Amino acid sequence: MAMEEDLKSFARKLVGVVNTLAALGSSVYFVLVWLDRTPSVSPAFLALLGAGVLLLNVFRLLYFRAGRRREEEGPLLSHTQDGIVQVSREAVEAGLRNVGEALDEVTRLRVKVLTPGRKRTLVRAHYLAPEGVQILDLSSKLRRSLLTRFRELVSTEPDAKLEVEMVFEGFYGKARAAKPADPEPSPPAEAPAADAEPPPFTGPRYPIDLEGEENPS
Numbered sequence: 001m002a003m004e005e006d007l008k009s010f011a012r013k014l015v016g017v018v019n020t021l022a023a024l025g026s027s028v029y030f031v032l033v034w035l036d037r038t039p040s041v042s043p044a045f046l047a048l049l050g051a052g053v054l055l056l057n058v059f060r061l062l063y064f065r066a067g068r069r070r071e072e073e074g075p076l077l078s079h080t081q082d083g084i085v086q087v088s089r090e091a092v093e094a095g096l097r098n099v100g101e102a103l104d105e106v107t108r109l110r111v112k113v114l115t116p117g118r119k120r121t122l123v124r125a126h127y128l129a130p131e132g133v134q135i136l137d138l139s140s141k142l143r144r145s146l147l148t149r150f151r152e153l154v155s156t157e158p159d160a161k162l163e164v165e166m167v168f169e170g171f172y173g174k175a176r177a178a179k180p181a182d183p184e185p186s187p188p189a190e191a192p193a194a195d196a197e198p199p200p201f202t203g204p205r206y207p208i209d210l211e212g213e214e215n216p217s
Helices: 002-034 043-072 089-101 135-153
Strands: 076-080 083-087 108-117 120-129 161-171
Touching: 002 043, 083 089, 089 108, 089 120, 089 135, 120 135, 135 161
Parallel strands: 120 161
Antiparallel strands: 076 083, 108 120
């Protein structure tokens, strides 16, 4: 990984220096031509030099584009005791997005899983939050959720490096209302015991219901 990064850095510096020298040389040449002081340089040499600079820029463009495709495409490798399992990158991103948007403080989340190196994984999370949310606290909470969920989906090598890059894109929406707590169930009413003795007879209770009795007249 370090060697690849050094090579990319050297390629950027080399192409930058070559482009700068080519631009300066071209400027000086055209100034001399304008002053009728054309240097004794073969046109074939100039054409060859220009073609070399153009070819170097084309190689650099193809090299860095191929590097970006390797970072953003292809399955992730999960190292288990029984061997290596390939996990779909899209499935991991969907799982991370679901666990992040399950937080009440996150209104929208976009996740991208990158693999800049064989032993380096970068999870880049772009998220929106409602007004009034503490961004630093939410970032820490979201980072922990994403790390935990990623390790549940993908088992990396012991010496592999897993990073989460948080990108807050702004405020959006309103905070979701907290769910009301379930009320505690009331204790069931005690049923009267079947063998309980009836209350003692204390005489008739007035008024006496005469409904149903025949009229003597």
